[in-house]
Amino acid sequence: MRGAGAAQEAAILDDVSPGGARARVSDREPAVQVRELTRSYGSRQVVRDVSFTVPAGGIFCLVGPNGAGKTTTIEILEGLRTPTSGAIDIFGIDAIANRNALKSRIGVLPQELELETRLTARENLAYYASLYDRRADVDDLIDRLGLASCANQRFGKLSGGQKRRVGIAAALVNDPDLVFLDEPTSGADPLARRELWTLLRGLQAKGTTIFFTTHYMDEAERLADVVCVINDGRIVAGGKPAELVQTLGASKRLVLRNLTPDAMAIAMAKGFQRGVEPGEATRAVEDAHLAEAMRDVQALGFPSRDISVRQPSLDDVFIALVEGGVTA
Numbered sequence: 507m508r509g510a511g512a513a514q515e516a517a518i519l520d521d522v523s524p525g526g527a528r529a530r531v532s533d534r535e536p537a538v539q540v541r542e543l544t545r546s547y548g549s550r551q552v553v554r555d556v557s558f559t560v561p562a563g564g565i566f567c568l569v570g571p572n573g574a575g576k577t578t579t580i581e582i583l584e585g586l587r588t589p590t591s592g593a594i595d596i597f598g599i600d601a602i603a604n605r606n607a608l609k610s611r612i613g614v615l616p617q618e619l620e621l622e623t624r625l626t627a628r629e630n631l632a633y634y635a636s637l638y639d640r641r642a643d644v645d646d647l648i649d650r651l652g653l654a655s656c657a658n659q660r661f662g663k664l665s666g667g668q669k670r671r672v673g674i675a676a677a678l679v680n681d682p683d684l685v686f687l688d689e690p691t692s693g694a695d696p697l698a699r700r701e702l703w704t705l706l707r708g709l710q711a712k713g714t715t716i717f718f719t720t721h722y723m724d725e726a727e728r729l730a731d732v733v734c735v736i737n738d739g740r741i742v743a744g745g746k747p748a749e750l751v752q753t754l755g756a757s758k759r760l761v762l763r764n765l766t767p768d769a770m771a772i773a774m775a776k777g778f779q780r781g782v783e784p785g786e787a788t789r790a791v792e793d794a795h796l797a798e799a800m801r802d803v804q805a806l807g808f809p810s811r812d813i814s815v816r817q818p819s820l821d822d823v824f825i826a827l828v829e830g831g832v833t834a
Contacts, residue, residue, distance in 0.1 A: 535598070537562040537684055537715040538583065543592035545578055552578050554739040556592070560732070565706065565716045567730035569723065571828050575739040576719045577617055577688060583717070584614050584686050596684065610638055613682035615690055619673040623662030627653055627672045630661055631679055638680035647675040650708075652701055666693055674702065678709075685709070687718040691725065703729055723782070727751075727820035735827050742827050750823045757793045759822055761786065761814045762803065772806060779829060782821050790818065 538560035545553040553575045560566040570576045581587045583594060585605040594601040596608050621630045628648065635641040648657045651671045656664055661672060670693065677685050691699045699722075706716055706729065720726050726733050727747040734744040743750055762773055765785045774780070778787035791799045796815065803813055 535562055536560060536595075537564075537597060538566075538717065539593075539595040540583070541593045543579070543582065543594065544590045545575075545582060545587065546590045551590075552739050553582070553589070556736070556739070556741050558734050558741060558744055560715060560717055562715055563710065563713050564731040565710055565718070565729055567726040567733045568717070568719045568736060569721075569726050569733060569824060570736035574736045574828075576736055579736065580686055580688050580717070580719060581616075584612070584616075585609070586614075586616075610640060610680060611683045613677035613680060613685035615673050615677040615685075615687045617688040617692075619669060621661050621669075621672065621676065624660060626658050626660055627664065627668075627675075628657040630672065631675055634676050635679040640681050642679055642681040644675075644679065647678055650705055651675050652698075667695065667698055670694065671698070671702075674705075682714065684715045684717065687716065689719055689721065691720065691722065699725070723819065723821040723824050733820065735824060737828050743823070747820055751818050751820060754790055754818045754822055754826065757818075758791050758796055758815050759788045759818050760791045760796070760799050760803070761788050761816060762808055763812045763814070765812075769808070773803075773808075776803070776806070779825055782825070788822060788825075790822075791815075 536559045540559070541557050543553055543556040544551060556575070556579060558566075568576050568579065578587065582589050583596075583601070585601065585608070589602065597611065599607055601608055622633070625633065628644065631644045631647065635644055648654055651674060653668070653671055653675065656668050661669065664672065670690070674687065674690055677687065691702055694702070703725075706718075710716060718730075730747060732745065733747050733750060735742050735750075743753070760778075761781065762769075762778065763781075763783070763786050765773060765787055770780070770785070770787060773787040776789075778789045780786070781788045789799070800813060800815075804810060
């Protein structure tokens with residue numbers, strides 16, 4: 507998301523971020539430790555020696571392009587797939603050998619959600635809650651996720667966004683210590699994203715560990731304590747969002763917009779990279795060289811209205827790592 511919408515969401519998240527929550531994360535033992543995890547299908551290796559640590563009480567985000575291995579990795583952690591090799595400890599327990607011992611402590615929102623279409627949202631949630639000894643209050647979840655107006659409608663009749671929120675509620679019915687959310691805000695509007703961010707911060711404040719994947723780099727940058735980038739089955743970078751952005755080593759990004767294919771080719775020949783938005787290209791520029799760089803692109807015929815300058819972001823890190831093949 508770009509422009510005013512992104513700025514509005516960033517401001518909203520600043521408002522809901524609990525002071526001190528991040529400082530507490532580093533004081534606790536890890537919730538998840540993954541070591542040299544691999545998954546192969548025949549000769550094709552889709553997860554390759556993946557290792558990372560998820561801090562207890564933290565918000566951890568795994569990002570990567572389509573087909574990079576995100577969903578396979580998260581499904582292995584959830585116990586839905588078996589790894590070819592490697593080790594996973596969750597709360598100090600061998601998660602591969604003791605899956606059943608962890609089920610009551612983990613909540614899961616899969617990428618492809620399957621609930622009973624003939625039951626209402628409330629009935630689905632009540633059913634899943636009944637499977638656990640420890641459970642959250644279903645009515646409270648319905649209220650917190652903005653589902654009151656559709657709670658008594660059949661799940662199959664709900665909109666895509668409503669189904670996604672019911673899925674998130676289903677992942678929380680057992681009041682889990684660790685929740686896995688695979689692209690929880692996919693297709694959500696700005697208001698729904700804001701509500702989910704608020705919910706996740708509230709869960710973190712209670713001590714819940716959150717592991718999520720997303721295609722929204724602004725969401726990862728603003729919400730996660732730790733971000734890992736996976737590409738072609740390998741972790742190519744990991745750390746705090748601000749630390750990852752600092753690896754770009756430049757003070758500003760020069761941005762060109764509304765580029766035709768020919769103009770894009772010219773820009774890329776001058777050291778620009780494709781941006782996130784269609785027709786957008788960006789390049790790292792130090793403050794001392796910014797005026798000169800702007801004169802250069804204007805001399806090439808790019809109109810001033812399509813040239814802007816912004817701070818570097820996790821979007822830029824993602825593009826540099828995935829398209830440039832860089833390892834931070």
